Amino acid sequence: MNLSSGAILVLSGPSGAGKSSLISKIIDHIGPTYFSISTTTRAIRAGETDGVHYHFVTEEEFKREIDQEMFLEYAVVHGNYYGTSLGPVKQALKEGKLVIFDIDVQGHDAVQNRLADITTSVFITTPTLAELKKRLHNRLTDSEEVIAKRIEMAKREVQRVSEYDFLVVNDDLDRAAEILVSIAKAARMKIPTLQINEFVQTWEAQA
C-alpha cells in the first residue's frame, strides 16, 4: 500500500497507563496530526462523547463494517470489538499528517503488517503493575470485574513490549510527554523503503 507522505504513530499500553492524558498533552506540539477515532461496541463511559472518544456502534453495525472492509484493522479487546476505519486514515496520510492510533497489541501487529514502512510504535506503561492497579481503582470508571480483566490483559500485553520501537514509562507525566514529543517528531522523518531507493538512485545519478 503506498499511501502517503504522512506517517503513523501507534501508541499501545494498558488502560490506565495514561495514554489519553499524554496524547492531549502533546497534540499541540507535534505539527499537523490526525488522531484516529476508533469504532467500538463497548458501552460508553461517563464523560465520553460519541464521535469524539469513539464511534459507539452495535455489534451488528460493527460486523457490517467488517464485511464492507471498512477497517484498516480490528480486534476483540476485553470482549468488545474495536476497529480503525481506513477512510479517514488514508485521507490524513495523503495530507501529510502524522496519524496517531491508540490501539492494542493486536492492532499494532496488523498495522505493522500493512504499513510498517511508515509506522513508529510506542508502548506506554506505568512503572509497575502495582501502580497500574492503583490508577485503575482511582479513576472510578470501571467495576471491579472490569478492572480485573484490564489487569489480566495488561500482564499479557506487557509481554509484547519488544515488538515496539519505544517503551515510555509514564511515571512523571511532563517527562513522559517530553519524550513522546521527540518520538512523534522523529516518526514524521521515517523514510519509506521506496523513497530511500529513489533517493539513492538520484544521488548516484548526479556524480
Ligand code: 5GP
Ligand atoms: P478502552 O476500552 O479502555 O477505551 O480501550 C481498551 C483497549 O482497546 C485499549 O488498549 C485501546 O488501545 C484499545 N483500542 C482502542 N481502539 C482500538 C482500535 O481501533 N483497534 C484496536 N486493535 N484496539 C483499540
